[in-house]
Amino acid sequence: MIDLHRLKVWAIARSIYRASCILGFESPRKNSLEPYFYDNSSIAFGQNNPLVFSDIGLLEINKTSFIIPHFLPLMRSPYRSFCKINHLVKIGRCVRSSTKDVRLLKLLLGVGLEATVTYMNHDPKCMEIIGREEGRVDFHLQDVPTPLLSLMKNQDGGWQVRDINAIDGQPKVKMIFKSVEIGILSCQNLLDHKISSALGEYKILGYAPVMEKIGYCAKLTNLQIPLPL
Numbered sequence: 001m002i003d004l005h006r007l008k009v010w011a012i013a014r015s016i017y018r019a020s021c022i023l024g025f026e027s028p029r030k031n032s033l034e035p036y037f038y039d040n041s042s043i044a045f046g047q048n049n050p051l052v053f054s055d056i057g058l059l060e061i062n063k064t065s066f067i068i069p070h071f072l073p074l075m076r077s078p079y080r081s082f083c084k085i086n087h088l089v090k091i092g093r094c095v096r097s098s099t100k101d102v103r104l105l106k107l108l109l110g111v112g113l114e115a116t117v118t119y120m121n122h123d124p125k126c127m128e129i130i131g132r133e134e135g136r137v138d139f140h141l142q143d144v145p146t147p148l149l150s151l152m153k154n155q156d157g158g159w160q161v162r163d164i165n166a167i168d169g170q171p172k173v174k175m176i177f178k179s180v181e182i183g184i185l186s187c188q189n190l191l192d193h194k195i196s197s198a199l200g201e202y203k204i205l206g207y208a209p210v211m212e213k214i215g216y217c218a219k220l221t222n223l224q225i226p227l228p229l
Contacts, residue, residue: 002122008224009055010035011118013043015225018114018161019091022107031083042070049077051084062226102141105180106148108187109139110161112218113149117159119221126217130159133210135172142178147171151214173206189222 002010013035020026020033033045043058044050052070061067066089074081095111097104119126138147150162150171177183182201185191193215196202204211 004122004124006037006055007119007122009043009058010037010122011115011221011225012058012061013045014118015111015114016045016088016091018110019095019107020087021163022110023087023091023094025087025090030080031087033084033087044073045084046080049073049080051081051088100181100184102148102180105141105177105183105187108184110149110163112187112222113139113151113161115225116214116218116221117151117161119224120214120217121158123217123220126220129213129217130210131213133213135207135210136162136169137210137214138171138174140174140176141180141183142176147174148183171206173204173208173211175211176203176205178202189226 017033017035026032026034030048031046032048033051034047035043035045036047036050038044038050038052041056042052042054044052050073052073053067054070057067057069069081069085094104094107120130121127134153137151139149140147146165150164151159152162154160177186178201182191182196186193186196186202191201193202197204
């Protein structure tokens with residue numbers, strides 16, 4: 001079980017990793033940004049030649065354009081560290097991009113969903129809300145057959161974000177955005193969902209209660225970790 005005092009910083013780290021996955025930075029694995037707890041006050045990105053940041057630094061990521069990693073791990077492999085720093089800079093630029101396209105939608109959606117499932121898996125309030133719900137939850141762009149991203153439980157019973165190219169069976173529920181712009185506004189929490197639903201700007205098809213629970217968990221998460229990361 002994650003120390004609840006570090007849940008916010010862990011959700012930030014996981015969201016950075018999800019952005020890295022979406023942008024294709026996780027290959028080769030030597031440059032991976034998959035996070036793990038380095039010590040009681042720092043988080044490392046990548047098992048090989050990790051890039052290490054303090055919890056305090058990561059918590060300031062929304063307020064500054066660059067945070068300084070720990071020096072010693074950095075100097076053990078300067079080249080790999082530079083590659084990872086370069087990827088982090090690119091992630092920041094992409095998340096803050098003014099170009100409203102599918103890539104930005106998927107990136108914002110992935111960052112938000114990764115933070116949300118981190119809270120769904122570890123925050124007592126979110127765990128109580130989601131309860132024993134299960135099944136696949138898909139997020140679609142209208143007229144696109146495959147989902148942008150999906151949520152589903154892993155073998156350990158925890159929720160995870162999945163990027164699937166092939167449809168395997170029917171989801172329990174899916175959310176369909178009418179356009180890229182509507183999807184981005186939703187991810188940025190700039191959409192009045194009651195009005196947008198009435199206008200047909202997005203649709204919920206399937207078992208709506210689970211989507212409502214995920215939406216509530218997303219709101220609780222956003223109070224802790226507002227976008228953009």
